[in-house]
Amino acid sequence: MDNTPPVVNVRRYTVIRNIILVWVTVVLFAAFLLNIPKINILEHTARNLYFHVPMWFTMMAAVFVSAYHSFQVLRSGDLVRDIRALQAARVGAFFGILGLVTGIVWSKFTWYVGTDVWWNFDPRQSMVSLQLLIYGAYFVLRGALDDPSKRARIAAVYNLFAATTTPFLLYVIPRQMESLHPGAEGNPAFSEITHPIMRLVFYPAIIGFIGLFWVMYTQRVRTALLKYRVTHDPEL
Amino acid sequence: MALSPFIAQEVAQEAQDQATQATAYDSVWAGDAVPTQALSGMEQVMLSNDKLYVVLAVVLIIWIGIVILLLRNDNRLKSVERTMEERGTSFDDGL
Numbered sequence: 001m002d003n004t005p006p007v008v009n010v011r012r013y014t015v016i017r018n019i020i021l022v023w024v025t026v027v028l029f030a031a032f033l034l035n036i037p038k039i040n041i042l043e044h045t046a047r048n049l050y051f052h053v054p055m056w057f058t059m060m061a062a063v064f065v066s067a068y069h070s071f072q073v074l075r076s077g078d079l080v081r082d083i084r085a086l087q088a089a090r091v092g093a094f095f096g097i098l099g100l101v102t103g104i105v106w107s108k109f110t111w112y113v114g115t116d117v118w119w120n121f122d123p124r125q126s127m128v129s130l131q132l133l134i135y136g137a138y139f140v141l142r143g144a145l146d147d148p149s150k151r152a153r154i155a156a157v158y159n160l161f162a163a164t165t166t167p168f169l170l171y172v173i174p175r176q177m178e179s180l181h182p183g184a185e186g187n188p189a190f191s192e193i194t195h196p197i198m199r200l201v202f203y204p205a206i207i208g209f210i211g212l213f214w215v216m217y218t219q220r221v222r223t224a225l226l227k228y229r230v231t232h233d234p235e236l
Numbered sequence: 237m238a239l240s241p242f243i244a245q246e247v248a249q250e251a252q253d254q255a256t257q258a259t260a261y262d263s264v265w266a267g268d269a270v271p272t273q274a275l276s277g278m279e280q281v282m283l284s285n286d287k288l289y290v291v292l293a294v295v296l297i298i299w300i301g302i303v304i305l306l307l308r309n310d311n312r313l314k315s316v317e318r319t320m321e322e323r324g325t326s327f328d329d330g331l
């Protein structure tokens with residue numbers, strides 16, 4: 001940890017944060033104001049494409065960030081990397097939960113209208129819940145280990161495992177099964193069925209939410225780092 | 237349960253093919269293809285205005301999530317500040 005350059009570049013953070021906040025605001029306006037094609041069952045809820053789907057892209061990005069820093073922990077044993085891996089995983093799981101809940105609401109008022117169903121064991125929902133449990137175990141595992149450097153290494157190994165399962169549980173397995181989600185059973189996932197006007201908002205929305213992740217993640221890293229400097233005791 | 241979301245999905249995809257010709261926001265009642273009970277009060281609200289309130293609910297969920305995270309960050313910062321005050325900490329650890 002000695003002689004490292006400042007761990008968080010606050011000026012860069014501030015600039016990017018401001019850009020992201022304006023960016024997301026514009027995306028929000030575009031998401032509601034642009035006319036979209038009318039689709040039976042979906043109607044206006046097609047706009048959830050701009051909100052629900054980016055949650056998963058963001059979680060995936062968070063998983064990459066977390067795994068990268070866990071890998072660096074194993075290489076260098078640097079506890080700052082451990083702090084980064086933990087915070088990325090936490091904010092990533094947070095976006096995962098948001099994605100799950102928004103998905104439940106969306107399906108309830110479209111495909112499950114007129115039924116009492118909120119949860120129908122759609123493969124993607126089930127796999128994603130499993131994925132969140134795997135990350136839950138990561139947080140619990142950290143709590144079980146007292147020695148910071150040992151904790152950092154063991155948690156890093158587990159985190160790499162968790163990151164490895166993510167693409168399979170989120171993308172590979174659900175596409176093999178019957179699902180409400182596009183892309184199931186070899187159907188076109190996105191490219192053929194999405195109107196250009198929706199892409200115009202969708203891609204910026206992904207960038208916006210990943211940016212939002214980065215802002216929140218950086219805030220938490222800064223705080224966790226401050227705590228570490230004050231107490232010399234890295235967070236569980 | 238006589239639920240058939242997969243049929244519903246096919247209907248949705250067929251409708252997508254016609255979507256380019258459809259006028260914007262003509263109101264097709266969404267429950268048509270799905271076996272239905274009487275709509276609950278909540279559903280009546282959520283399905284009105286071409287289901288726009290579903291989008292509102294989703295955006296609000298995300299917003300509430302962000303607010304919770306924000307408050308948690310705040311508490312965390314507060315606890316560090318408290319520790320610093322208690323200890324009269326000054327940074328001399330060279331970090």
